[in-house]
Amino acid sequence: MSKTPAAPAPYADRIERLRAACRQRKLDGYLLLNRMDQIWLTGFTGEDGAVLVNERHVVLLTDGRFDETADREAPFARKVLRTSRTPDITAREIRRLKIARLGFDPRHMNVQTFAELRKALKGSRLNAASALISDMRRIKDPGETARIRRAIEIAEQAFQNLLEWLRPGMTEREVAARLVYDMQSRGAQEAAFQPIVAVGPNASLPHYEPGERRVTQREGVLIDWGARCDWYVSDLTRMVWPGSIPPELAKVCKTVLEALELATAAIKPGVPAAKIDQAARAHITQAGFGKQFTHSTGHGIGLDVHEDPGLRKRNKLPLEAGMVVTVEPGIYLPGVGGVRIENDVLVTETGHEVLSALPATVRVR
Numbered sequence: 001m002s003k004t005p006a007a008p009a010p011y012a013d014r015i016e017r018l019r020a021a022c023r024q025r026k027l028d029g030y031l032l033l034n035r036m037d038q039i040w041l042t043g044f045t046g047e048d049g050a051v052l053v054n055e056r057h058v059v060l061l062t063d064g065r066f067d068e069t070a071d072r073e074a075p076f077a078r079k080v081l082r083t084s085r086t087p088d089i090t091a092r093e094i095r096r097l098k099i100a101r102l103g104f105d106p107r108h109m110n111v112q113t114f115a116e117l118r119k120a121l122k123g124s125r126l127n128a129a130s131a132l133i134s135d136m137r138r139i140k141d142p143g144e145t146a147r148i149r150r151a152i153e154i155a156e157q158a159f160q161n162l163l164e165w166l167r168p169g170m171t172e173r174e175v176a177a178r179l180v181y182d183m184q185s186r187g188a189q190e191a192a193f194q195p196i197v198a199v200g201p202n203a204s205l206p207h208y209e210p211g212e213r214r215v216t217q218r219e220g221v222l223i224d225w226g227a228r229c230d231w232y233v234s235d236l237t238r239m240v241w242p243g244s245i246p247p248e249l250a251k252v253c254k255t256v257l258e259a260l261e262l263a264t265a266a267i268k269p270g271v272p273a274a275k276i277d278q279a280a281r282a283h284i285t286q287a288g289f290g291k292q293f294t295h296s297t298g299h300g301i302g303l304d305v306h307e308d309p310g311l312r313k314r315n316k317l318p319l320e321a322g323m324v325v326t327v328e329p330g331i332y333l334p335g336v337g338g339v340r341i342e343n344d345v346l347v348t349e350t351g352h353e354v355l356s357a358l359p360a361t362v363r364v365r
Ligand code: ZN
Pocket: 224, 225, 235, 236, 237, 342
């Protein structure tokens, strides 16, 4: 048998950091069941995967469909091809590595798997250690930031193009479909999520699903979209006004834009996440729309569209250089419409860098 090669950068370092975190919590192994955690830790992108790490070994459990993928992407891991996802095979590997205290993330293990695994393991103890990997994923390295930048660039190019082809009469669904097609044509792996395209009063639903309503001259269109490039995502929102901004939304637009600027200006290392939310919320509340700002001000992005840190009310976590967050204040008036603007922002050593380059307000000719 050939000797397993060492893990390359950046995975070797990430695996060592996971080992250090395990030692600190007195765990002698960790079982990872989330696909994005798996991609982050090992580079293995297969859809079926579980990764078992202890002080000396990395074991990758997958099935035959991903046999070659595993050899290509994570040759440093010991590959175990399983015929079913039942926990007995996982339990066998845990015993083989003599892991007595096994950490796992309870957010990614369902109750059935937990019960079956516990039964199959007998002697070993399962220890919920939730934030172990997500804590590490909060800070992006330059390679990750470069991918996010690319995902932003492609999303923005597609949006610039949309401003050329968007016409009254198109349905929300059509606009969403063309936007996705355009991003993929420009090299995106896929849309980061199904774009939100909401015309007029539909924009008062923050997570609206595009439907059959048609673009008109009189109404605004809220577009929330993003691309996934090399697994990393962008997440942006812009309002498009095919005609002029309706007077009943003029103050709303101005307030959201000011809230965006205030929240962004507050971003720097050491500032608690809640302070950024507070900067946007205080301003919107002062303008009389506090109750119409129904969600948090932003969230981290990376491999997932929603990651730590959440820029929300009670999150005391201080921002750190390398975090990438969205800033997305919004005001929603049922029956009238809604306005949200969303940028992606990198926390830097000295403050922040707004990664998205599109102007905050957009008109079509
Ligand atoms: Zn968004």
